[in-house]
């Protein structure tokens with residue numbers, strides 16, 4: 001999924017007595033979790049019920065062929081027609097390539113020292129993105145990313161719970177409660193820009209710059225010395241935004257891959 005690093009978790013997750021981790025927001029993932037090892041997850045792809053999203057519970061753990069094969073079986077048994085991965089590092093990408101997945105998007109990793117970021121001097125300010133704003137945030141996300149790559153409310157919740165600590169901010173302007181939003185997070189001393197979207201009619205007004213500077217300053221306050229983001233190699237506006245803020249290309253790439261399921 002574009003612009004989304006996947007990391008350990010989890011306000012959204014509860015532990016059952018058995019120890020199985022269950023996502024309260026999604027019946028499909030609940031059933032899948034009971035059948036899969038703890039290291040791997042399946043859930044519905046936002047806005048397309050025929051596609052299963054496959055991702056690792058811990059960003060630092062690579063897929064194994066055994067686990068992915070198991071996930072393929074479970075996805076098939078649940079009636080999905082395709083399995084699509086989250087953003088994968090090269091080792092996991094190699095594993096899925098052996099299992100007939102093909103790459104559908106390539107993402108570039110960029111990084112910056114958040115302590116070096118200057119204030120924006122912007123007119124607007126950011127506000128807290130609360131649970132009651134998630135529907136509006138999902139609407140902005142859909143308009144900004146389009147149906148193929150956008151997040152719905154459930155996947156926004158997952159993005160918030162992907163890091164140990166999370167910060168969600170919005171820009172409200174022109175009578176809209178959410179015309180732009182960002183989800184960022186911190187895990188193990190690094191900051192991550194998890195998601196960023198600006199409503200198309202409100203783009204080029206400085207909202208993204210404001211949100212990212214806010215996120216970087218928050219990361220710096222917590223002592224983080226590194227902030228990371230990934231974005232599609234074809235996403236020129238996002239690449240221009242991040243490089244204008246001092247992010248540099250790290251020469252590391254992630255992929256999103258998918259395969260058909262013969263039913």
Ligand SMILES: CC(C)(COP(=O)(O)OP(=O)(O)OC[C@H]1O[C@@H](n2cnc3c(N)ncnc32)[C@H](O)[C@@H]1OP(=O)(O)O)[C@@H](O)C(=O)NCCC(=O)NCCS
Pocket residue numbers: 002003144145180196197198199202203204205206207208209210229230231232235236237238240241242244
């Ligand atoms: C990328 C995106 C978040 C930028 O939001 P925005 O509010 O329009 O960006 P800003 O107005 O803060 O722009 C800040 C800088 O980014 C760069 N930039 C932003 N949009 C750009 C574009 N379409 N073309 C070239 N550069 C662009 C410019 O350097 C700009 O500074 P300038 O306006 O002074 O030239 C927005 O286009 C968007 O929501 N796109 C779809 C979702 C997405 O790609 N999210 C990020 C995934 S990681």
